[in-house]
Amino acid sequence: xKIAVYSGSFNPLxxxxxxxxxxxxxxxxxxxxxxxxxPQNPFKDAHSLPAGQDRYDAAQSxxxxxxxxxxxxxDIELKMNPPQYTIRTLDALRARxxxxxxxxxxxxDNLACFGGxxxxxxxxxxxxxxxxxxxxxxxxxDKARLMKEDPSYRITLLKAPLVTISSTEIRxxxxxxxxxxxxLM
Numbered sequence: 001x002k003i004a005v006y007s008g009s010f011n012p013l014x015x016x017x018x019x020x021x022x023x024x025x026x027x028x029x030x031x032x033x034x035x036x037x038x039p040q041n042p043f044k045d046a047h048s049l050p051a052g053q054d055r056y057d058a059a060q061s062x063x064x065x066x067x068x069x070x071x072x073x074x075d076i077e078l079k080m081n082p083p084q085y086t087i088r089t090l091d092a093l094r095a096r097x098x099x100x101x102x103x104x105x106x107x108x109d110n111l112a113c114f115g116g117x118x119x120x121x122x123x124x125x126x127x128x129x130x131x132x133x134x135x136x137x138x139x140x141x142d143k144a145r146l147m148k149e150d151p152s153y154r155i156t157l158l159k160a161p162l163v164t165i166s167s168t169e170i171r172x173x174x175x176x177x178x179x180x181x182x183x184l185m
Contacts, residue, residue, distance in 0.1 A: 002029060003097075004130065005090060006105040007036035007077070011055055013062040013185045014170055016163035018069070020132060023160045024105065025070040028130060033071040033105075035059065036089060039078055052078045062185040087119040090127050103154075104129045108137035111155070114146065121150065128154025133162050 004024045010017065017035075024030045037059055039052040056075050063073055076092060077084040086104065093102050104127055106114070111131050114120050123129065124146065131139050139157045146153055165183050173180040 001031040001100050003093075003100045003102050004028070004030040004033045004105050005036060005093065005102050005127075006033050007038050007086065007089065009055065009167070010035070010037055010059050011167050012170060013059045014165055014167060014183050015185055016165045016183075018066065018185045019161070019163060020105070021069055021071050023132075023158070024130070027160070028158055030103070031070070033069075034074045034093070034102075035063070035071050036074045036077055039082075039084055066185065083118075085118040087122055090123065102127050105132070106130075107132050108134040108139045108142070111139055111142045111146075112137055114142070115149070121153075124153035124155065125150070128156065130156045130158050132158055132160050135162060135164070 006017075006020065006024070008017075021033050021035070024033050037052055037056045056073065056078060060073055063069065063071060074093075077089055080088065080092070090102055090104065093100075104123060106129050108131055111129070114124075114129075117123065131143070133139060143155045143157060146155060170180045170183050173183075
């Protein structure tokens with residue numbers, strides 16, 4: 001099977017994440033999506049993030065409300081010893097399921113800094129990435145820069161609608177007392 005590995009904090013899981021999952025399985029040719037809850041993004045503040053198990057439990061509840069989604073929640077990184085580098089996650093999935101073909105899902109904001117990821121070269125050569133648009137990021141420029149580094153990199157820019165809601169906006173709205181339920185998955 002062709003599996004999209006979509007990892008993140010998912011704090012909280014929202015309608016934008018749902019749209020991405022649906023696009024991956026309905027339009028981008030993936031058979032299934034593995035949603036990987038990360039314990040800690042090295043580029044984000046650890047103090048503002050609820051515990052990984054709490055976010056995993058919340059994501060599990062959200063996914064249960066959408067039984068038609070071709071998605072499986074994965075706690076693989078929550079069970080790993082730190083550091084939970086993406087390459088370690090992808091390698092562990094491949095070792096566990098050698099019959100599947102895994103590809104990493106990222107946003108254009110992550111493509112812009114992908115050269116700073118641990119073993120980014122291996123991720124791009126062995127697994128590849130599919131990249132969703134993000135406001136303010138020029139994926140074509142960032143792809144060209146990385147392809148100069150190595151033309152064998154597997155980088156696919158998806159022609160997907162722009163997701164305009166973020167977990168940060170939802171958290172800020174909730175903190176301000178606004179009803180954000182229409183954005184939650």
